[in-house]
Amino acid sequence: MKVLNRSGYVLFLLVILLAPLGLNSRWMAVGTTFLIFSVVALSQDIILGKGGMFQMGHALFFGLGAYMTAILNMSYHVPVLWTVPVAIIVPALFGIVLAGPIVHLRGDYLLVTTIGFNIVFVQTLQNNVFNLTGGPNGIFGLDSIHIFGYDLSSQTDIYYLSFIVLLVTFAVMHNLETSKAGRALHYLREDNLAAESIGINTRVYKIFAFGLGAGLAGLAGVLYAMQYSAVSPDAFNFLQSVLFFSIVIVGGSSIPGVLIGVAIMFVLPEVFRQFAEWRYFIFGFAMILAMILRPKGIWPAKFGKIPAYLTKE
Amino acid sequence: MEIFFQQLVNGLTIGSIFALVALGYTMVYGVMKLINFAHGDLVALAAFVGLTLYEQVLGRSVSLFSVIVIFVLSSIIIAMVGVLLERIAYRPLRDAPRLSAVVSALGASMVIENGIMLLWGARMRFFPADLLPSLSWTVGGVVVSFVQLLIFVLSCLLMIALYFFIDKTKIGTAIRASSIDQDAARLMGINVGSIIIAIFVIGSALGAVGGLFIGFYYRGINFGMGWNYGLYAFVAAIIGGIGNIPGAMVGGLLLGLFKAFIAGYISSSWADAFTFILLIVILIVRPTGILGERVAEKV
Numbered sequence: 001m002k003v004l005n006r007s008g009y010v011l012f013l014l015v016i017l018l019a020p021l022g023l024n025s026r027w028m029a030v031g032t033t034f035l036i037f038s039v040v041a042l043s044q045d046i047i048l049g050k051g052g053m054f055q056m057g058h059a060l061f062f063g064l065g066a067y068m069t070a071i072l073n074m075s076y077h078v079p080v081l082w083t084v085p086v087a088i089i090v091p092a093l094f095g096i097v098l099a100g101p102i103v104h105l106r107g108d109y110l111l112v113t114t115i116g117f118n119i120v121f122v123q124t125l126q127n128n129v130f131n132l133t134g135g136p137n138g139i140f141g142l143d144s145i146h147i148f149g150y151d152l153s154s155q156t157d158i159y160y161l162s163f164i165v166l167l168v169t170f171a172v173m174h175n176l177e178t179s180k181a182g183r184a185l186h187y188l189r190e191d192n193l194a195a196e197s198i199g200i201n202t203r204v205y206k207i208f209a210f211g212l213g214a215g216l217a218g219l220a221g222v223l224y225a226m227q228y229s230a231v232s233p234d235a236f237n238f239l240q241s242v243l244f245f246s247i248v249i250v251g252g253s254s255i256p257g258v259l260i261g262v263a264i265m266f267v268l269p270e271v272f273r274q275f276a277e278w279r280y281f282i283f284g285f286a287m288i289l290a291m292i293l294r295p296k297g298i299w300p301a302k303f304g305k306i307p308a309y310l311t312k313e
Numbered sequence: 314m315e316i317f318f319q320q321l322v323n324g325l326t327i328g329s330i331f332a333l334v335a336l337g338y339t340m341v342y343g344v345m346k347l348i349n350f351a352h353g354d355l356v357a358l359a360a361f362v363g364l365t366l367y368e369q370v371l372g373r374s375v376s377l378f379s380v381i382v383i384f385v386l387s388s389i390i391i392a393m394v395g396v397l398l399e400r401i402a403y404r405p406l407r408d409a410p411r412l413s414a415v416v417s418a419l420g421a422s423m424v425i426e427n428g429i430m431l432l433w434g435a436r437m438r439f440f441p442a443d444l445l446p447s448l449s450w451t452v453g454g455v456v457v458s459f460v461q462l463l464i465f466v467l468s469c470l471l472m473i474a475l476y477f478f479i480d481k482t483k484i485g486t487a488i489r490a491s492s493i494d495q496d497a498a499r500l501m502g503i504n505v506g507s508i509i510i511a512i513f514v515i516g517s518a519l520g521a522v523g524g525l526f527i528g529f530y531y532r533g534i535n536f537g538m539g540w541n542y543g544l545y546a547f548v549a550a551i552i553g554g555i556g557n558i559p560g561a562m563v564g565g566l567l568l569g570l571f572k573a574f575i576a577g578y579i580s581s582s583w584a585d586a587f588t589f590i591l592l593i594v595i596l597i598v599r600p601t602g603i604l605g606e607r608v609a610e611k612v
Contacts, residue, residue, distance in 0.1 A: 054412070101597050107411065108348055109596050112551060115544070116589030123586040242419055249416045281427035287420030288402045295409035 007171075008256070016163055020156050028155045029227070032269045034104050035162035036223045037244075038262045039169045042255065043216035044244045049253025049301060050176060051209035052189030054107045057114035058244045060121045061091040061214035063236025065221025067125070070139040070231045080145040080226065086224045088215045095214025096207055103206040118238050125233040138232025142225055157260045162223050169216060173255060176212075177303070185209055186303050252297020260298060315581015318455040321438035321570065326461040326530065328569020329468035333523035334546035335553070335561040336475065343492035343504075343556035344512055346411075350418040351398055354425035355391055355517050359524030360534040361433050363387040364440060375443055387525055388518040391480030395517025396510055398425075404509075422540070429536040437535045440528040464526045471519060472562050479558055484511060492556055545572075548592050554605020563604060 019031055044058040049132060065087040072078040072086060073078050102113050128135035144153030145161070152161065176182040188195035188202045196202050225231050247265055251257030264286075324581045334356055341349040360463050361382045370386075371379045402421040406414045449458040479485035490498040499505055527542065545568060553564025570589060575584045596601070 054415075102593075105596060105600060108342075108346075108555075109551070109600060111348070111415075112547065113593050113596055116548075119544075120586040123583065127582055164455050246416050246419055249412050276570050277431065278427075280423045281431060284420040284423030284425075284427065287423070288417045291409065291413040291417045291420070292405045295406060295413040 037218040043213045047213040051184040054111040057118035059236040059240035063218035064091040065218025066231045070227045091218030092215035095210040099210035140230035142229040252300040254301035259298030314456045320573040324570035324573030328566035331549045331563025335549040337520045339550040340512040351421035354539035356524035357539030359521035360528040388521040391521035392518040393513045395513040418587040554602030560604035
């Protein structure tokens with residue numbers, strides 16, 4: 001099983017690595033979108049799947065990263081590369097500060113509160129606060145990224161940058177799985193009270209998960225801003241958060257499951273463009289059906305090396 | 314002071330609508346512990362069904378009879394859709410993990426919202442202006458229209474009726490029992506399955522009335538409006554204390570007033586943000602809402 005799993009990852013990465021050879025520019029753009037949204041969905045998985053917190057406002061952190069890059073680049077003429085640390089740290093700090101007072105809330109209340117954060121965020125952008133966010137139209141005309149004298153502006157460049165970020169995300173997810181923090185999150189998700197009574201500081205680890213997920217989403221936001229060289233409030237509204245939330249749950253909060261979810265949600269509509277109007281109608285049915293047939297997701301996550309006879313209900 | 318009283322009137326109108334819709338959320342949450350995300354879209358569907366009844370079935374005839382037919386038939390149709398929704402999307406997931414039911418609810422919401430778009434088109438549709446008398450009275454500079462009065466009075470009557478139904482009748486007692494403890498209710502011989510159907514019938518029908526009020530009051534309706542009203546109504550239910558029926562009524566009216574005053578004194582483009590800031594503050598300070606009781610989480 002493990003060999004199969006590992007060769008699956010190798011095959012997937014090879015396909016992603018070599019895909020640009022056979023794709024035209026439209027499909028390269030679709031591929032890049034897939035990579036970026038995969039990072040966002042996986043970072044949502046850290047909070048929702050690994051941490052077990054019902055978070056439905058993830059587009060906020062994604063958008064914050066994108067807007068940080070856009071504002072610093074357009075209003076203060078900071079090169080895009082230099083905005084990257086800011087676009088990671090600011091969303092991560094927001095994640096920590098916003099999570100602080102709410103992580104103890106019961107599941108559904110947490111869900112509604114995070115929806116609220118997302119709505120406040122989008123309305124703030126739309127109202128063009130401090131004349132920085134560009135109002136409902138957003139900001140457009142960003143510079144491309146320069147590294148070591150190279151101008152990375154072509155679609156292929158952004159594709160590979162996104163690929164590298166996805167690899168980083170895989171590494172983070174893998175380390176999380178095998179580290180103290182990952183185990184702590186696993187226990188507190190299974191049973192918060194039991195985790196607390198064996199001495200896990202659940203509050204700290206929950207806030208940690210929020211910070212980590214938000215930071216990664218912010219990094220994906222930079223890629224998004226580069227891909228479209230524009231940002232607008234509609235790209236980060238509450239519907240996007242709903243989609244990321246659904247992808248993680250339908251996927252079963254495992255890496256393969258989430259990737260499949262992203263592919264279905266964002267790549268499949270490009271294949272069936274003539275049915276664009278039917279997109280969400282069909283997705284809605286698919287979500288209901290997926291949950292009825294596989295209540296734990298299409299590819300349920302397994303944790304660590306716990307023998308099967310111990311995890312059975 | 315004129316602005317104050319005018320916004321008071323407007324706030325009570327919109328608040329009554331929020332309250333009616335919030336009742337559906339709070340009853341479903343009380344018994345099933347599930348946020349019925351599709352409820353808001355049932356509200357939107359009701360407005361479209363009502364408009365189609367008027368245009369196709371009643372042949373655009375303007376009379377008191379038409380109005381009554383629209384209200385009664387739409388409520389019945391939406392109640393049936395609500396029962397169908399429960400049967401398809403929620404009943405198979407009763408023993409599944411919590412989040413599976415949430416995603417199923419989100420899926421159901423997408424299906425209804427986009428179903429409306431596919432059936433009726435994406436553009437705005439308008440309720441007839443002359444179906445209800447366009448009377449209005451001016452009291453000391455404050456304008457009160459007939460529609461506003463009707464919405465407020467009818468909502469209050471419905472809520473009082475519901476309150477007595479829940480408080481005094483046998484079915485109402487069974488609903489309250491099921492929302493306190495499903496297993497214990499089952500041991501007392503209550504058929505929780507039929508109670509769930511009952512709350513979907515009542516909740517959806519009340520939501521349908523709310524949807525028609527939106528049509529008569531604002532006149533313009535579109536397929537996406539369900540999310541908005543649904544979200545506001547859900548916030549109202551939480552503010553009042555989710556699962557608590559009088560709480561939903563109080564929460565709805567308070568939220569309507571809050572929104573109207575924000576629109577009147579600050580700016581309507583900030584109304585959503587302020588509403589959710591209020592919600593977040595309330596959840597942090599008093600997570601059980603205004604009328605909710607503090608319930609220890611089950612271990």
